[in-house]
Amino acid sequence: MNKFKLAYGTGVILLAGSARWRRERGARGGGASPVATYVTIVTGPLQDLFGITEVLVRAVPLILVALGIAISFRSGIINIGAEGQMLMGILAATATALALPGLPKIVLLPWSCWRAPSAAASGAASPACSGPSSGSTRSSAR
Numbered sequence: 606m607n608k609f610k611l612a613y614g615t616g617v618i619l620l621a622g623s624a625r626w627r628r629e630r631g632a633r634g635g636g637a638s639p640v641a642t643y644v645t646i647v648t649g650p651l652q653d654l655f656g657i658t659e660v661l662v663r664a665v666p667l668i669l670v671a672l673g674i675a676i677s678f679r680s681g682i683i684n685i686g687a688e689g690q691m692l693m694g695i696l697a698a699t700a701t702a703l704a705l706p707g708l709p710k711i712v713l714l715p716w717s718c719w720r721a722p723s724a725a726a727s728g729a730a731s732p733a734c735s736g737p738s739s740g741s742t743r744s745s746a747r
Contacts, residue, residue, distance in 0.1 A: 617639070617643075620639035621639050621640070623639075624638055624639050666691060670687045670688065670691050673687060674687050686728075686729060686732065689728060690725040690726075690728055690729050691725065693724045693725050693727075693728040694721035694722060694724055694725040695721070696724070697720045697721055697723070697724030697725075698717040698718065698720055698721040698724075699717075700720075701713075701716060701717045701720045702717045
């Protein structure tokens with residue numbers, strides 16, 4: 606986490622320094638100030654209800670995947686395939702819902718919700734059953 610903060614802070618300082626250097630040299634460019642750019646990035650999507658819901662629609666699945674990865678990392682098991690497992694679950698649930706349009710919704714929804722984790726688990730099973738190519742699946746740094 607400290608490396609991320611260091612890299613982020615370095616990027617902000619470099620952008621601000623670059624803007625100041627260009628302003629002192631009298632360079633004319635098509636860019637906005639870095640501060641205005643960051644303000645737009647942070648506040649732009651949160652100006653209306655649609656933007657807020659779009660942020661949440663994209664953030665919630667990633668937060669759930671991150672929580673799952675945190676549990677495996679805390680137990681000492683390294684899992685680098687969570688995003689692929691999420692995509693396999695999405696694909697399986699969508700394919701199930703599209704393949705069975707005649708089913709009543711009360712049956713189709715639980716069936717699709719059951720297919721998503723089972724597809725994700727089967728996608729994780731093949732690399733898990735093949736075993737490590739070298740070394741151990743346990744993390745050596747605790």
